[in-house]
Amino acid sequence: xxxxxxxxxxxxxEGCPGWERALEIVREEMSALGLDPGAIDVRxxxxxxxxxxxxxxxxxTIRVGGRDVQPPDGEPIGLTCRVxxxxxxxxxxxxxxxxxRDTLSKETEGGDD
Amino acid sequence: MAEAAATKVGAPAxxxxxxxxxxxxxxxxxPGEASATVVFWTCNHCPYALAWHERLVxxxxxxxxxxxxxxAVNSNDAERFPRDSLDAMRERxxxxxxxxxxxxxxxxxxxxxxxxxVTPHVYVLDSELRVRYEGAPDPDHMDPGQNAVxxxxxxxxxxxxxxxxxxxxxxxxxxxxxxx
Numbered sequence: 001x002x003x004x005x006x007x008x009x010x011x012x013x014e015g016c017p018g019w020e021r022a023l024e025i026v027r028e029e030m031s032a033l034g035l036d037p038g039a040i041d042v043r044x045x046x047x048x049x050x051x052x053x054x055x056x057x058x059x060x061t062i063r064v065g066g067r068d069v070q071p072p073d074g075e076p077i078g079l080t081c082r083v084x085x086x087x088x089x090x091x092x093x094x095x096x097x098x099x100x101r102d103t104l105s106k107e108t109e110g111g112d113d
Numbered sequence: 114m115a116e117a118a119a120t121k122v123g124a125p126a127x128x129x130x131x132x133x134x135x136x137x138x139x140x141x142x143x144p145g146e147a148s149a150t151v152v153f154w155t156c157n158h159c160p161y162a163l164a165w166h167e168r169l170v171x172x173x174x175x176x177x178x179x180x181x182x183x184x185a186v187n188s189n190d191a192e193r194f195p196r197d198s199l200d201a202m203r204e205r206x207x208x209x210x211x212x213x214x215x216x217x218x219x220x221x222x223x224x225x226x227x228x229x230x231v232t233p234h235v236y237v238l239d240s241e242l243r244v245r246y247e248g249a250p251d252p253d254h255m256d257p258g259q260n261a262v263x264x265x266x267x268x269x270x271x272x273x274x275x276x277x278x279x280x281x282x283x284x285x286x287x288x289x290x291x292x293x
Contacts, residue, residue, distance in 0.1 A: 016159075017286070017287075080158055081158065081161075091160055093164070
């Protein structure tokens, strides 16, 4: 099956640790899907203006083809840390790997919105 | 961005006098009044603080019968982080079953005095109010099974009259959000 290469973005802010681990997870999942893990667009969010412009609801934010791997649920835009909910219910500073994988898969296969 | 001078293990704890979410002012106990005291910085918006919260609640409940008091402190700038406002703190205490007061450090002076860097940042004081442990609750915020083991070890050793063998660990979490 021919695969598209969705735009993969990781937005981070220095006030929250862990974004490098998030980057590792995204790269691993991209590799597993045959995508180029070097193609990820990693951008630092430095100011409130940056956050507004990017629609940044916290660090790390990971988008695949513009789709957030766990769309924020009314979280305000700003320089803050993302609170993710893992599939087993635990709170985490990082998204569930399965959410990353599923979003990559859906976008790679053309999306299923 | 960090403005604080570190509180050293072995040193006397800085003073603490802060209101809780009902406006009641709390201080450290008098020397000899409590067998140990745990002071920890936390907040509402940080996933690390949230992930560790239940473990700290459980530790507070477990050690209360042994004369250990817990104080939670939020020093974050509520203007930039509305989820850490006094109203949001009050709402959380009301909705959850907190066994310790949630203190509001609106001036951020306590965070500066103590050298709090992140949320959570845990300090254990002995009965004479000297710092005997400083750092994270346990090695892994993602593993509830860790059960605040570093904090518990420090308390167990302290309450047994022994030296705390692991007196310092690296606190892990979101930076304290200083006013700009």
